[in-house]
Amino acid sequence: MSGMNKNDISPSVGFQTAEEAMAWITGLTSFGIRPGLERIAQLMESFNHPERRLKFIHVAGTNGKGSVCAYLTSVLRQSGYDVGTFTSPYLTSYSNRLQYNGQDIEDEDLVRLANLLKPVVEDMAQSEWGSPTMFEVTTALALLYYGTVVYPDFVVWETGLGGRLDVTNVVTPIVSVITNVGHDHMDVLGPTIADITREKAGIIKSGVPVVSAVSQPEAIEIVRNTAKARQATLYLLGDQFSYETLALAENEQKFSFQGPFRALQSLTVTMNGAHQVTNAATALMALEVLRQYYALIVDDEDLAVALRNTAWPGRLEMVSHNPRILIDGAHNPEGMEALSDALREIYKFDQLNVMMAMMPNKNHEHSLRHILPMVDTLVITEPDFHKKMNADELAAIANRLRSELGRPRNVIVEPDWRRALELLQEASSSSQAEHPLNVITGTLYLIADVRSWVLHGTKSEKGW
Known part of the structure; x- marks a missing residue:
């Protein structure tokens, strides 16, 4: 870890167990959700910007984020890449949120990184910035884990809330994904579809291609205009790419995919619901962008196996x-x-x-x-x-x-x-x-x- 020895932290001052570390982090929930990137940027500065060493696929949207992240992770891993996956909220335990090749972060890494973060977080709490929130510390922990411990080839990076002011927006990805826009978190993001879309479209970065399955006319217009203003190539479902459902049964849906670079005749997903075909096609378009621009190697057979094997707990x-x-x-x-x-x-x-x-x-x-x-x-x-x-x-x-x-x-x-x-x-x-x-x-x-x-x-x- 950039010249650090695992034993550098004296046990007498730090957390001894993952439970203690998690209790401290989850205890920060009392600081609530505070949109804005100042505190996370400050934390990254303190640790010499680990996020700049990583390739991110940034995923935002009202629904389907977790499923798209699961499809992306599955295909990349099946293709032989090392993958970090950061998702929220988790279903079983805190460490589910920080995965590397499908495994939760190891307790000893969690403890070590929490011990590194705690004094910096406590110093910030005394400054004009105020204490970082639970989500900010979790995000910082993820960036330290991926950028200084495991060094994955790709990080599948899910937004927490919105996009523009979401803590995860501290990174510059290699492709951005906006799954869809719907009525959720309106107390924070605004009352209309247009308000919510503007927040989600905030993840679009200058020159970084963006893939989206937004469908409402006002959402499409905002995503289009934002991408154009930032000179980001937009791949929109229904325009640059499309899919057709071929067969539907319990635990098996077949579909074909048509993209700007190639067509794929028959793929199968085993997650249920028509929306999962949309999610799979959206993930597939993001992978196609990476194949085209980043020389990502995905064999058709690996793609087919990975899509079929993708599962996401708690969804149908x-x-x-x-x-x-x-x-x-x-x-x-x-x-x-x-x-x-x-x-x-x-x-x-x-x-x-x-x-x-x-x-x-x-x-x-x-x-x-x-x-x-x-x-x-x-x-x-x-x-x-x-x-x-x-x-x-x-x-x-x-x-x-x-x-x-x-x-x-x-x-x-x-x-x-x-x-x-x-x-x-x-x-x-x-x-x-x-x-x-x-x-x-x-x-x-x-x-x-x-x-x-x-x-x-x-x-x-x-x-x-």
Whole structure:
């Protein structure tokens, strides 16, 4: 590590364990989200700019960021490259966010880097900058890890919130990706699609090619104009590249891809939902840009294998087959629409029971309108997280819509998510239905806990 010995930090002053380091970092949550790049730039300056040694693929967008990152990581790794993947929020533990070749950061690296960061962070807290936030310290930790410890060939780099003022925007990537724009984080990013697009388009850098699947006319115009102003070549879905879905089944979707450099006749993804074909095509266009301009070597066979093998936990994931429990982190209207479409097109059931929890500041009525007409029993609960939406408030919206839509047949309110899960399963087992399907959706904070509980019998670690 740039001349540093692992034993340079005296154990008496630093963190001894990964748990201690994570407790310190997650404790910084109290400083909230503070958009702006001054503090992260200052941190990078303190460590001699590790980010300048790395090749980033920067991914922004309302939905699909995680899936696009998963496709990119899978293809690059299958092609023999070393890959760092930085994503948020995580589903099981804090260290999931900082991966190298699919493995979480090692505890000893986490401890060592946290010990390097802590005195710098504490000095900043005393200055006019104020304390860096939890997300800023996590981002700095990732840049130190990738830029001074493991040196990957590529870093797949997901934005946290927005883009323009997001901490991750401290890097200059080799390609930028904007998946789509939808209604999310409007309290921070602004009330309209145009406002949100302007924030996401803030990741577009001078001369750096950009790939996007934005679809609303006002979003397309903003992305186009921003790319033009920054002399960045834009590859837009529907213009420079396109795809066609050839076949759709549970756990298998075939599609063809048409790009400016070549066409690919038949590729398969096993992640469910039509939106996953869009995500795969978007990732594929970014890889095509890298093949064209950065001599990236991706064999067609490796590409096919990697796309087929890509999985992303918590997105239309069947975590139990008897009873059938499907989890999906649809936490905004566009996500809920994609979930509803997938339920209609892919899954067979004669009864649909849904458990859901949400965070405040989301467009809940629009989300619920997409799914409630299909639901038999709706169980409303709360995530185990300090910022959460009260179950009664969400139930009030559901009951108001119920009188208009005539569904769901039953609404159950149970703030304790473990008890809510039992009630969901009881609703399923006590019915006469032959093929009931239980869906757990909403905030990823609920999805994370339920997933860990069903698969491993434990809760997830919390935080961003």
